[in-house]
Amino acid sequence: MLEFDLRWQRGDFSLRAQGRLDGGVIGLCGPSGAGKSTLLAMIAGLQRPDAGAVRWNGVALVETGRRVFLPPEKRRIGLVFQDGCLFPHLTVQNNLLYGYRRRPASERLFPPDAIITLLDIGHLLTRRPRDLSGGEKQRVALGRALLYSPSLLLLDEPLASLDNHRKQQILPFLLRVRDTLGLPMLYVSHAEDEVRYLTDRVWHMEAGRLHTGPAGERIGP
Numbered sequence: 001m002l003e004f005d006l007r008w009q010r011g012d013f014s015l016r017a018q019g020r021l022d023g024g025v026i027g028l029c030g031p032s033g034a035g036k037s038t039l040l041a042m043i044a045g046l047q048r049p050d051a052g053a054v055r056w057n058g059v060a061l062v063e064t065g066r067r068v069f070l071p072p073e074k075r076r077i078g079l080v081f082q083d084g085c086l087f088p089h090l091t092v093q094n095n096l097l098y099g100y101r102r103r104p105a106s107e108r109l110f111p112p113d114a115i116i117t118l119l120d121i122g123h124l125l126t127r128r129p130r131d132l133s134g135g136e137k138q139r140v141a142l143g144r145a146l147l148y149s150p151s152l153l154l155l156d157e158p159l160a161s162l163d164n165h166r167k168q169q170i171l172p173f174l175l176r177v178r179d180t181l182g183l184p185m186l187y188v189s190h191a192e193d194e195v196r197y198l199t200d201r202v203w204h205m206e207a208g209r210l211h212t213g214p215a216g217e218r219i220g221p
Ligand SMILES: Nc1ncnc2c1ncn2[C@@H]1O[C@H](COP(=O)(O)OP(=O)(O)OP(=O)(O)O)[C@@H](O)[C@H]1O
Pocket: 010, 011, 013, 030, 031, 032, 033, 034, 035, 036, 037, 038, 039, 190
């Protein structure tokens, strides 16, 4: 279970967010500038909170009061961003295996072949990112994040740079990941219909405040 209680301020913008994610998919929606990416960055360890804590199954990943700060590579959190952020000089295969090879065999969650089949990227393995379409890049980025063997997957507008047609092609893969791998996911998107395709558990963020609803989530519109 992921639990967080975080504060962060820069200039006029202040973020205050408290929440709990115990499995399944939670969507995180809200207008531009609401603080969604900043919240994800603090959970992943890419941004330090001014005050607060993030715990995974009771273990502190960050706790400002005790000066605990686990760097991102020690958190076992998979990240997928809008533009994939693949390593341009590596083939698809080496992008996919980048995190996998750095995990001890005993910690590896999924065999590469299973993920390659799940995402239907077997025919792309020898290509480099520049020779992939936007949708293919995002499938490879998702595969790379999964082969890192994360305990939690954070997706920050993973489909935002794709046209509607491509989005419709990728959403079923995300459903497959949800249904076959059982990883908890926090999915940021402006598009609430996209989020609702994957989950009816939606958090809202506005002007730096996170609204999770009375039961830690909001169900229904
Ligand atoms: N270093 C900084 N200094 C000042 N303000 C910052 C800094 N970094 C982020 N902000 C502000 O924090 C706010 C939250 O930004 P954030 O990117 O988290 O929002 P978002 O909800 O993810 O937006 P979008 O949907 O457009 O990606 C914005 O108003 C942004 O300008």
